[in-house]
Amino acid sequence: MPAFPYYDSKAIEALNGQAVSLLGLFASRGYGREEPAVLQPAEIFLDRSGEEIRRRTFTLMDPSGRELCLRPDLTIPICRAAVEARRSLPARIAYNGLVFRHQPGEPHRPMQFFQAGVELLGLEDRAAGETEILSLAVDALKVCGLSDFSIRMGDLTLFNALVDALALPVGWRSRLKRHFWRAGYVENLLHWLGHGDGQARPPVSRAEIEALLDARADAPLAGRSREEIIARALDRAAEAAKLRLDAKVADAVAQLLDISGPAEEALAKVRALLATAGINLDPQLAAMDARLATLKSLNIDPARVQFTAHFGRNMEYYTGFVFELWAQDKEGPVQIAGGGRYDSMMEMLGAKKPVSAIGVAIRTERVLATKRGGT
Amino acid sequence: MLTLAIPSKGRLKDNCNAWFAERGMVMEMAAGARGYRASFAGMPEVEVMLLSAGEIASSLLAGDIHLGITGEDLLREEAPELTGRMQLIKPLGFGFADVVVAVSGAWIDVATMADLDDVCAAYAGKHKRRLRVATKYAQLTRSFFAQARISDYRIVASAGATEGAPAAGTAEVIVDITTTGATLRDNGLKILDDGVILKSQAQLAASLSADWDADVRKTCESLLNKLDPAAALYPALAAQLR
Structure with missing residues (x-):
């Protein structure tokens, strides 16, 4: 695909035909099509997502000086509209439209492409939601006439639960979780925690910290409260005193992060390692088993389902189950769909409480290309 | 004609003039150019343009000038990836x-x-x-x-x-x-x-996307040799020029 795609009448016909099949399938499962504006206020993307999405978002200024952007995805504007309209939940929403992404360093990639997908918002039964979305993703490719694809999956809660089971100060646990998506970094942190010197620093009292702060009374608090600063300074001092992880446990976690392969074998390895480290993650593993059972019931060959422990790392807003569907085009493997759970999004966008959310997006142009040139 | 841009005002400009003067190069303002064009005595094939420090960075990136002197901060902000776009020729020891x-x-x-x-x-x-x-x-x-x-x-x-x-x-x-x-x-x-x-600090930098014809290359070689005879600045630049 060129950076500036041109759609001739044949391409449009093919895309439209495929879109009709997809939206028909979505409608038959209760997902009505909606369409947010292409041009969006920039803040919702820039404030609620990190610099990684910002880097890839086209922003522009309107003549009055307001910052706007071309939507880099449809999930965020759909969720925002759902929050603002106080939609009754669960809500099932389908979409098919263009998204725009700057591709820094990759000039051959298209900067605009179509995505068709669904969002399932507010279904409390998370397992049922996952089954519903996973089935819909598989069936969507089938109605497009594509049966030759493989699945990669992971679960971000697995790593979070693992970190929570470690004997580490809470600040360090949240640091590990926050950086899970950065390959290499977490492994280095774990090594340092397990094998580093874990030097203890002298304890610091609250009075000492308050005195330090009083001495800087002229400096602005810059968005934080005095109490917030004191509390973190105390936490930091306390953490420094007990920063050490059993080397065996640290190594087991690092090895676990490395596990990737056919799902059934990979999960067996995960179980073995957890047993060695004395960590119980049965609920998370049972959820993974249930997803495998769903795929089996959809007649997906288990050999084509891959579990990767660190999967989901590079995706900013997912919070739990994540999956991708892959096929072959003439240049090699290509991702044709991706989805997962993003339970913190609705609250980030203004909902009063967390709302369960899961969805999938299909790269419809890639699906067509795969069918044309694939094996 | 080789174009070299230097800062048009402030301490950076004064430091630049002093730096050239130390190397025996005296700048003469062009008549009627309102202080935006100059040349070096005895080097008519080098056109000196006086621009703002920020403009020098963007002109180097755009290939509008061959050489420029400006802050490395501005160059790296303008072009996060310098490779293939600009070449830092020499840090000048001022503008820290x-x-x-x-x-x-x-x-x-x-x-x-x-x-x-x-x-x-x-x-x-x-x-x-x-x-x-x-x-x-x-x-x-x-x-x-x-x-x-x-x-x-x-x-x-x-x-x-x-x-x-x-x-x-x-x-x-x-x-x-x-x-x-x-x-x-x-x-x-x-x-x-x-x-x-x-x-x-201030850097003497070259645009790799400017038009480097044979005459410009020759002028550049003699200019760089005059600025720092010992450092072989030109061969390092020439290796980057297509």
Whole structure:
């Protein structure tokens, strides 16, 4: 695909035909099509997502000086509209439209492409939601006439639960979780925690910290409260005193992060390692088993389902189950769909409480290309 | 004709003139050019243009000029990836300034980028929006924060007096340029221990996208030999020119 795609009448016909099949399938499962504006206020993307999405978002200024952007995805504007309209939940929403992404360093990639997908918002039964979305993703490719694809999956809660089971100060646990998506970094942190010197620093009292702060009374608090600063300074001092992880446990976690392969074998390895480290993650593993059972019931060959422990790392807003569907085009493997759970999004966008959310997006142009040139 | 741009005002301009004078090159202003064009005595094939420091960086990137002297901070902000676009020929030993990450001195719990990362995450969780970093250096900030593994923040463009942003409440953190740190201290700010993004100074730089015909190359070779006969500056540049 060129950076500036041109759609001739044949391409449009093919895309439209495929879109009709997809939206028909979505409608038959209760997902009505909606369409947010292409041009969006920039803040919702820039404030609620990190610099990684910002880097890839086209922003522009309107003549009055307001910052706007071309939507880099449809999930965020759909969720925002759902929050603002106080939609009754669960809500099932389908979409098919263009998204725009700057591709820094990759000039051959298209900067605009179509995505068709669904969002399932507010279904409390998370397992049922996952089954519903996973089935819909598989069936969507089938109605497009594509049966030759493989699945990669992971679960971000697995790593979070693992970190929570470690004997580490809470600040360090949240640091590990926050950086899970950065390959290499977490492994280095774990090594340092397990094998580093874990030097203890002298304890610091609250009075000492308050005195330090009083001495800087002229400096602005810059968005934080005095109490917030004191509390973190105390936490930091306390953490420094007990920063050490059993080397065996640290190594087991690092090895676990490395596990990737056919799902059934990979999960067996995960179980073995957890047993060695004395960590119980049965609920998370049972959820993974249930997803495998769903795929089996959809007649997906288990050999084509891959579990990767660190999967989901590079995706900013997912919070739990994540999956991708892959096929072959003439240049090699290509991702044709991706989805997962993003339970913190609705609250980030203004909902009063967390709302369960899961969805999938299909790269419809890639699906067509795969069918044309694939094996 | 080889075009060389030098800063049109301020200390950078004075330092530039002195630097050329030390090498026996006297600048003569062109008649009727309102001080925007000049030449060196005895070197008619070099056209000297006086531009703002920022314009010099963008003109080098665009290939509108062959050589330019400006701050390395501006060059790296203009072109985050210099390779293939610009070549730094020689640091000139003046115009020293650091691009730094600075936070309020009241943030006694924050000394390093790792601390800032914790605070960014806590802030995003509590306020449901990202902590704001005011800066004129969006590109440098973005890549430095990425290296430091910080993602929970957003950049707000600063048009001037960046150091006042935390007190004014328009941003929580700043990335700015400093020479002695005095302005930052006066505003109650401190530089993070590992928060120096770039130690900058004036650089003689070449545009790799300008039109380097044979005559221009010859002129450039003799100019660089005159500026620093010992350093073999031209061969290093020529290797990068297509």
